[in-house]
Amino acid sequence: MIKTVTETMLAVNEKLRIQKSTIKNGSEKKRICIVTGTHGDELERQYLAWLIGDELRRNISLLDGTVDIYPALNPLGIDSITRGIPQFDLDMNRVFPGSRNGTMIETVCSAIIDDISGADICIDVHSSNIFLRELPQIRMSVPTSETLLPYAKMLNVDFIWVHESATVLESTLAHSLNSTGTKTLVVEMGVGMRITREYGRQIFDGIFNLMKNMGMWKGDTVEPRRPIISQNSAVGFVNSDADGVFLPEVSFGDYVKKDDVLGNVLDPLRGEIREVVRAVCDGLVFTLREYPIVYGGSLLARILTIDDKTVKGGGEI
Amino acid sequence: MKKEILYSLKSPYRDNLDVIGCRFGSGKKSVAIVGATRGNKIQQMYICSQLVRTMKRLEKTGKISPNCEILIIPCINYYSMNIGKRFWTMGNTDINRMFPGYDQGETTQRIADGVFRKLEGYEYGIQLVSFYQTGNFLPHVKLMETGFTDPADMERFGLKYGIVRKPRPYDTTTLNYNWQIWETKAFSVYSNETSGIDDVSCSEVVAAILRFMYSIGAITEKSVPGYKTEIINESDIYQIRSSAGGIFRADVPTGSPVEQGQVIGRIIDPIDGKTISQITTEYAGTVFFEYNQPLINESTMCFKIIV
Numbered sequence: 001m002i003k004t005v006t007e008t009m010l011a012v013n014e015k016l017r018i019q020k021s022t023i024k025n026g027s028e029k030k031r032i033c034i035v036t037g038t039h040g041d042e043l044e045r046q047y048l049a050w051l052i053g054d055e056l057r058r059n060i061s062l063l064d065g066t067v068d069i070y071p072a073l074n075p076l077g078i079d080s081i082t083r084g085i086p087q088f089d090l091d092m093n094r095v096f097p098g099s100r101n102g103t104m105i106e107t108v109c110s111a112i113i114d115d116i117s118g119a120d121i122c123i124d125v126h127s128s129n130i131f132l133r134e135l136p137q138i139r140m141s142v143p144t145s146e147t148l149l150p151y152a153k154m155l156n157v158d159f160i161w162v163h164e165s166a167t168v169l170e171s172t173l174a175h176s177l178n179s180t181g182t183k184t185l186v187v188e189m190g191v192g193m194r195i196t197r198e199y200g201r202q203i204f205d206g207i208f209n210l211m212k213n214m215g216m217w218k219g220d221t222v223e224p225r226r227p228i229i230s231q232n233s234a235v236g237f238v239n240s241d242a243d244g245v246f247l248p249e250v251s252f253g254d255y256v257k258k259d260d261v262l263g264n265v266l267d268p269l270r271g272e273i274r275e276v277v278r279a280v281c282d283g284l285v286f287t288l289r290e291y292p293i294v295y296g297g298s299l300l301a302r303i304l305t306i307d308d309k310t311v312k313g314g315g316e317i
Numbered sequence: 318m319k320k321e322i323l324y325s326l327k328s329p330y331r332d333n334l335d336v337i338g339c340r341f342g343s344g345k346k347s348v349a350i351v352g353a354t355r356g357n358k359i360q361q362m363y364i365c366s367q368l369v370r371t372m373k374r375l376e377k378t379g380k381i382s383p384n385c386e387i388l389i390i391p392c393i394n395y396y397s398m399n400i401g402k403r404f405w406t407m408g409n410t411d412i413n414r415m416f417p418g419y420d421q422g423e424t425t426q427r428i429a430d431g432v433f434r435k436l437e438g439y440e441y442g443i444q445l446v447s448f449y450q451t452g453n454f455l456p457h458v459k460l461m462e463t464g465f466t467d468p469a470d471m472e473r474f475g476l477k478y479g480i481v482r483k484p485r486p487y488d489t490t491t492l493n494y495n496w497q498i499w500e501t502k503a504f505s506v507y508s509n510e511t512s513g514i515d516d517v518s519c520s521e522v523v524a525a526i527l528r529f530m531y532s533i534g535a536i537t538e539k540s541v542p543g544y545k546t547e548i549i550n551e552s553d554i555y556q557i558r559s560s561a562g563g564i565f566r567a568d569v570p571t572g573s574p575v576e577q578g579q580v581i582g583r584i585i586d587p588i589d590g591k592t593i594s595q596i597t598t599e600y601a602g603t604v605f606f607e608y609n610q611p612l613i614n615e616s617t618m619c620f621k622i623i624v
Contacts, residue, residue, distance in 0.1 A: 009562035011612035012587045088449065089403055094487050103450070103558065104616040131408065170486035239421060243327045269330070295407065296326060297424035 005070070006111035008104055016104070018073060018112060023056045026064030030216050033068045033122040034207065038093045038173060040077020040084070044127030044190035047200040052207060065216035068119070073112060073173075081193070083129065097176035113176055120214065121151060122184040123207060124174050128287075130192035132299060133252055135286040136199050138227075139186045141165035144178050149229070152185055154213055156206030159228040159286065159304060161235065191290045228284075228304065236283065236303040240265055240294040242275035248301075252288045262301055265294060281305045318373050323390065324431030326424070334396050336432055341372045344384035347535045349439040349501070350526065351390045351432075351492060354413040355404060356397025360510040360519065361445035365391035367523050380538040387535060388439070393432055413446075414487065416495040433495065441533065442496040442503040443526060447511035450618060453571045454606040456521050458546075459505040461493050466502040468548050473532035474506070474525040475543015478605070478623065482551045509571070549623060554605060557620040561594040563587055565613035567620075569604055577601045581620060584613060600624040 005018040034052060036045035049071040056063055072078050076086045084091045085105055098109025116122050128134045138152040138160045145162045152160050169175055177184040189199040202225075209224050211217035240246065248263035250256055256279040265275040277300055287302035294300065319340040326334040352358065352365035369389050375381055392398065396406050404411050410425045418430025436442065448454065457478040458471045471479030488494050496503035506525065509518040527540040559565070564585040575581055575598050582596035596619060606621035613619060 009615035011562045011564070011614055016614070083409065090449065101558075102616075103618050104614050107616050129408075167486050167489045237421075239423065243329045245329065267329070293329060293407065295328060295424040297422060297427040298407075299423055 005115045006108055008108065016076060016108070018070070018075070018108060020115070021053055021069045021071075022066060023053065023060070023063065023069070024066045025060050028064040028216055030065040030214055031068065031119045032065070032207075032211060032214070032216065033070065033116045033119045034125065035070045035073065035116065035122055035173065036125045037070070037072035037078060038074055038124075039091075039126065039129070039192075040074050040080065040082045040086075041130060041192040042083075042127040043078075043193060044195055044199060045125040046071060047195045047197065048125060048203055051200055051204045055204070055208070059219055062217060062219040063211075064218060065211070065214070067211075067216075068116075070112070070116075083192075093173055094171040096171055096173045097180075109173075112173070113180075116177060117180060117182050119182055121210070122174075122177055122182055123155070123187060123210075124184055125187045125189070125203065127190040128188060128192055131289060131291040133191040133288050133290045134188045135159070135253060135284075136187065136189040136202050137161055137286065139163060139188060141169070141175075147183060148178075148185055151183065151210060153227060154206065154210040154224055155185065155187065156202055156209060156222070156224040157187065157189075157227050158225060159230055159284075161230050161304075228306065230304055234283075234305040236279070236281040236305060237299065238262060238277060238280055238301040238303065239296075240275065240277065240298045240300050241296055243295050244268075244274040245292045246277070246289050246294045246298070246300055247292065248288060250285055250288075250301075252285060254285050255283065256285060256303065257282050277301075279303055318369070318376060323435045324428060326428060326431075328396075331396070334428075336390060336393050336428070338435060339369050339372070339389045339391070341376050341387045341389075342381040342383075342385045342535075344386055346439040347382075347385040347387055347533070348441045348443065348530055349388040349390070349436050350443045350445070351393070351436070352445050353392040353398065354394055354444075354492065355411065355447075356394050356399075356401070357403045357512045358392075358445070358447055359398070359512055360508050360514060361447065362392045362395075362398075363514055364445055364508060364519050364522050365389055367519060368526060371523065371527065375536055375538055378538075380536055382534055382537055385535045387530070388435070390432070390436075393428065413492055414490045416490055416492045417499065429492075433492070436492075436496065437499050437501070439501050441529075442493070442501040443529070444492050444496075444503065444505050445522070446493075446505040446507060448507065448606070450608070451511065451610055452606055452608045452618075453509055454507060454621070455571055455603075456509055456518055456525070457507050457605075458525070459507060459551075461488060461491070461497065461503070461505070463494065463497040465497040465500065466504070470502060471504060471548060472546040473529045474504070474546065475528045475540075476506075476521075476525050476546060477544045479546045479548045480551050480554075481548065547623075553624075555598070555600050555602065555622040555624050556618055557581075557596060557598065557622070559584060559594065559596070559608075559613050559615055559617045559619050562613060562615045563593055564611060565608060565619065567607050567609070569607075571604050571607045573604045575602060575604060575622065582607075587612075596620065598622055
């Protein structure tokens, strides 16, 4: 059933409408929310949302509970290929929890929080931006990790990044929900403005595995990947020091050794190499720059160090 | 005046982004003033340019106090200004959400870091800012309440209103907030324009900043008298949001006194021209902010009234 979460009049003959699909069956009271589309340029999750809805409709008898799918929290951004909210240039994921008596966007954010709150679990799916490609991963802050890790391990991701909390992130959807008792996992995968079917399928398998463990799905599921669990200190950041055109020499998902060449920053005007970019540590390249033009400081890669601070292996609730 | 490059960034195909600072006087770091951190803040850059012009005159006539150094940065992000963008040219990130910056971080973090290093150590910091939503408002000074800066210091500007804002999580990466964490008493000054030029408002803000500098003893030339500043908590300002979408017409200009129950604006159906919403104020007061775009969505802040 398609439901309207909130709607607001736009200036000329149109409403900003946030919709969700509620798919329900059986007697189980548990509810899972799949949330996508806060950033208008992140489209990987559109495929994921469709996959889940398609599977549930074809096999509704295997569902025992409620699945709410929110494919587009920022419909105006998706429509106009805009990451933030058009007109305001605001990052919607910095406006939560919003306010019932606030501006248009604040009231929209508040209504979304109200609608999701109380779910047994929420999965907020992101897909990087147009600049970086990401391996399917789950991110969480240290304070939430004790609660969220058991669920994250079921989601069939390659790794789980537990990072330090930052005050500025307190305005995100995930923080707002977690801090009010609705367990929310943030998935990152792929690249902006594109759909990578493989990643969509991977997280799809993970979500059905999670639902099975929660007693909401009676169908077959795949054995989830055993993710690497990383603390913040085990991630190496590679930023460009030069400006130019970045051409990688490694592939996404490669394991590299410290000082291996990751790529070059080229100067097409002079036909020169401006910078030879090297790995800052041994490990897995889980983030790689997709958009080639760079300035000094542009993020080129993130490398996951496999050492005594990282933990291999999944688990059960 | 010493004009210097405070931070420089190379680009593959453009001239370097050279952040220019104008220094006046010498000795103790007294006041730093920052204009446009975003590409649409033309008025804020313009105000700084007029301040630089005035400060040059004051320097030439010996009216900058001894042992006082004043730094003015009219524009940080002119790369975006030159191509009509608000945020950073490539990643669309906001430099004013990157402070205190990080020299090994991403491009805008590096710019913020490079500039912030030059802004540290000043006793006072003034940032010329704009409201994220377009509209007309009365020039005012705002303080982000961190416990470091005394709200009473806002009176030194002689603007009609001084607003105290309780910081939200997204404020913690602004220049104003970080200035205070690094022990500079910081103020944000709002002029009634952003992407255009308003000469009246510019003159008012330039006079306010000169008044402030005279009050702290950084300059010796007395400025024109100002107002007795009324200090208000931001949360106490009465806000009116639109109850419909359509064509917006304001019936009163900013600064007007209004009566309780007075109709101060209308929303008109864009198709049949009928008034679909009359905007009335529940309180008597002064119109502090007024939305100024022809089209308005529902739940948009359209008036703020100081009661």
